Each structure stands twice: as C-alpha cells, then as structure tokens.
Amino acid sequence: MKIALIGAGLIGQSIARMLRETGDYEVVVFDRDAHALSLLEAQDIPTRRVNSADANALRLALQGFDALINAMPYYLAVTVATAAKAAGVHYFDLTEDVRATHAIRAIAEESTHAFMPQCGLAPGFIGIVANELAQRFTELREVKMRVGALPEFPTNALKYNLTWSIDGLINEYCQPCEAIRDGSTQWVQPLEGLEHFSLDGTEYEAFNTSGGLGTLCETLAGKVESLDYKSVRYPGHRELMKFLLDDLRMSSDRDGLKAMLRRAVPATAQDVVLVFVTATGMRDGRLVQDVFTRKIFAKKVCGVSMSAIQITTAGAVCAELDLFRDGVLPESGFIRQEQVPLQAFLDNRFGRLYEGAREIAGVREIVEA
Structure with a gap:
C-alpha cells in the first residue's frame, strides 16, 4: 500500500x-x-x-x-x-478541530474513498474506549473522558511543557466544547468545568477543552444523560492559562500567544500520557461503573526514542490504517472513530503500544469546583 x-x-x-x-x-x-x-x-x-x-x-x-x-x-x-x-x-x-471535521464529512459525501479524521489520541483512541464502555450498559447515565499529555517532571509555573502541536493546544483552549447535559447536546466554554482528582497518589485538575469528543455526542445522542471531555493538567495550570487568554486577552492574538509560549515554555521528550474514562449506568438491574485507565511513558520505538505523545498519536493512526487495510473498517465515506472496535485496536501491532502501558492502580473521587 x-x-x-x-x-x-x-x-x-x-x-x-x-x-x-x-x-x-x-x-x-x-x-x-x-x-x-x-x-x-x-x-x-x-x-x-x-x-x-x-x-x-x-x-x-x-x-x-x-x-x-x-x-x-x-x-x-x-x-x-x-x-x-x-x-x-x-x-x-489527526485534527481535533470540530469545524474542520464537519467540513471533511461534507467532502466525504458520495465519495468512493474513505475519509477518517481525528485518528490520534483525543479525539481518536479516547472515543474508541468511551464508545466501547458505553455499549456495556442497558441504560447509560454518564460518560467522562479525561486525557492529559503532561511533562513527567514539571518545573515551571504552568507545570507544563510543549509536547505536541502548539497550534492544536491553543485551539483546544479557545474553541467552544461540545457536551451532553441532561440528555441534550450543548456547547460549553473552554477552561470551565474545573475539577480535581488523584490518580496513583498524584493530584491533577481537569477542565473543558475543545474537540476531544470527536463525533461521540452525535453517536450517543439520546442514549446518555451526561457526556463530556476534559484535558488533564497539574493543579494551577488552568488558572494561569485563563489569565493569559482572558485577562491579557491573548485569545484574540493567537500568533502572539504562540510566539510567547514557544519563547518561554520548553519542549520535552520526558512526558506521560494519561487516559482515564469512566462510564456509569444500569446493567443486570444494578447501577455500576466501568473504568478504563492507562499511563503511557516515553520509550524507544523502532529503535528511536519517542515521547509518549508521539507514541500514542502516531500509534493510533497507524493502527487505524492497518485496520482499514485489513477490511475491519468501511471502504468508503466518512468513518467515525467509534466505528473502530476497541479489542481489534488493542490487538493490532501498533495498538499494542497502548495495551502495554501501565494501568493506574488507584483513583480518588473526582471533585468538581
């Protein structure tokens, strides 16, 4: 091919x-x-x-x-x-942009070829996981999707290093975010919905960011009471970003913000990707919750040192290309991430980069601000 x-x-x-x-x-x-x-x-x-x-x-x-x-x-x-x-x-x-995805769907109409956007980590793998958990319930109440691409050793005030596309980072901090509340699809504001939680003894915060749900709001419409996606950061990051974007009005000067972050925030290859999905609902007459957690660390792949975000993003699109080539996915038209079977993804030679990651042992209850 x-x-x-x-x-x-x-x-x-x-x-x-x-x-x-x-x-x-x-x-x-x-x-x-x-x-x-x-x-x-x-x-x-x-x-x-x-x-x-x-x-x-x-x-x-x-x-x-x-x-x-x-x-x-x-x-x-x-x-x-x-x-x-x-x-x-x-x-x-690998786009996370909602408007671009809608445009690509229109491009894919009546096409004899396949169009599959959002093939990375979030959107991408996170939607595959969430959809798989959602299918396990007879009545689905709530799905929470949380992803963080974080420095393993934070040292600056933002407690953050540049680990992926700075354009994509700024875009997800500035664009409206889709969510389902009380059974209805809504738009919520980025950087809002602050919550705190602990995994493996480390404290984190999470807040609304754009694009991570992919097309899942549409797929689960009428089937879930509450659905949202939030980015995970170390505590204090969101408050400083709100200061930059809102108080200093850098949201209207993205080029200036990009230049500032590139000048002041170093990149790192020593990162960790955190994946945390919970689904709650009724099964066999009982209210139960299923949880999927992973931590993926930087390591050598194909004989080359790769950051965790490189491994998870590149691994995801390569796995989906493999599955497409093998006939697991549709041959034409617009393909959603949630059409990918989770087990087929994890069994794939590239998907095993996720399966080999460390599962998170302890999850302390999420507390919303």
Whole structure:
C-alpha cells in the first residue's frame, strides 16, 4: 500500500518510522520544510518537497498513491482533504478541530474513498474506549473522558511543557466544547468545568477543552444523560492559562500567544500520557461503573526514542490504517472513530503500544469546583 504522509514534524516522523518498520507500506513524506525532510532522508525514508497549503499542488503530487495521512496543523485539514478527494485517495488525519471535521464529512459525501479524521489520541483512541464502555450498559447515565499529555517532571509555573502541536493546544483552549447535559447536546466554554482528582497518589485538575469528543455526542445522542471531555493538567495550570487568554486577552492574538509560549515554555521528550474514562449506568438491574485507565511513558520505538505523545498519536493512526487495510473498517465515506472496535485496536501491532502501558492502580473521587 503506497502512503503519502503530509507533515514532517515530530508526529509525522514517528508515523513514517512506524510504517516503514513493518515493510508493508511504501511511505513518501511530503513537506515544504527542507530541513525536516532531510532528517527523514538520512534514515532512507523517501521525501518530496510540496507546498501543503496548495491544494492543486497536493492533488498532482498524490497521483499514484493509495492513501494520504495528514499530520499537518488543524487549519490545513480541509485543504488537504479536498486535495485527497480530487486525487482519488483515502484520507486519514489527526485534527481535533470540530469545524474542520464537519467540513471533511461534507467532502466525504458520495465519495468512493474513505475519509477518517481525528485518528490520534483525543479525539481518536479516547472515543474508541468511551464508545466501547458505553455499549456495556442497558441504560447509560454518564460518560467522562479525561486525557492529559503532561511533562513527567514539571518545573515551571504552568507545570507544563510543549509536547505536541502548539497550534492544536491553543485551539483546544479557545474553541467552544461540545457536551451532553441532561440528555441534550450543548456547547460549553473552554477552561470551565474545573475539577480535581488523584490518580496513583498524584493530584491533577481537569477542565473543558475543545474537540476531544470527536463525533461521540452525535453517536450517543439520546442514549446518555451526561457526556463530556476534559484535558488533564497539574493543579494551577488552568488558572494561569485563563489569565493569559482572558485577562491579557491573548485569545484574540493567537500568533502572539504562540510566539510567547514557544519563547518561554520548553519542549520535552520526558512526558506521560494519561487516559482515564469512566462510564456509569444500569446493567443486570444494578447501577455500576466501568473504568478504563492507562499511563503511557516515553520509550524507544523502532529503535528511536519517542515521547509518549508521539507514541500514542502516531500509534493510533497507524493502527487505524492497518485496520482499514485489513477490511475491519468501511471502504468508503466518512468513518467515525467509534466505528473502530476497541479489542481489534488493542490487538493490532501498533495498538499494542497502548495495551502495554501501565494501568493506574488507584483513583480518588473526582471533585468538581
């Protein structure tokens, strides 16, 4: 299967290495950054310099490929998906942006090829887990989805390091968030809904961020009383971000905020990804709760040191590409993350990166502010 991978950043590099290692995929990486491409060329991964913001140039470059994986920032998702449809290739991406996903769904209508956005960690794997737990109940009351990509050793006031796309981070802190309350789909504000909890003896906070639910609000509409997604951080992070975004009005100057964070907040490869999903409802006449928890740490994959967010994000999209190739997923049209069977994902060679993670031993009750 011949794959065009657009985006030679850290996640794109990880995807390319994972797919190449199998020997089952022929991968060519597209980007306009010559330096980023040179890092892959040094590992004998074929590259091609292409302007990813030019839909026509992408369409021409995609001739002869079977599928495209988009590892570019969210604001290029619609452009790249449009080029994929014009070129007649299957499309997979990692976007967390709600509006981009709606646009891609429209692009996928009546297409003979598959369009599957949101193939990362959150949205992505977290939705697969939540949907699997939701199906275990005869009456579903509540689903809580919590994900954190955190530094293992926080040292600054934000208690945070840059571990993934800064554009995506800012976007999820600024955009409205979907949720279900009292059985009705609602929009809630980012950075609100603050709660505190403890896992494995470590204190965390969580708050609303955009995009993590994917299409789950629609899938579970009329089936659940309460559904929400929140990002997990160390205590105090949310208050400082609200100060920057609201009091200093940086939410209206995203470029300035991005420059500030890049200048002041270092990146780290020593991170941990926390996955925490609970579902509560009736089963066999009893009120019960099911919990899925994981902690994934940075480690070597394919002989290369990778951060936890690289492992979980790249691993997820590679697993879903595998499942698509094997006929587990639909061959055409718009594909939701919750159409992926959880056990098939975890049994996959890439999905086992999640299954091999450490389960969390102790969960102390969530307390909302």
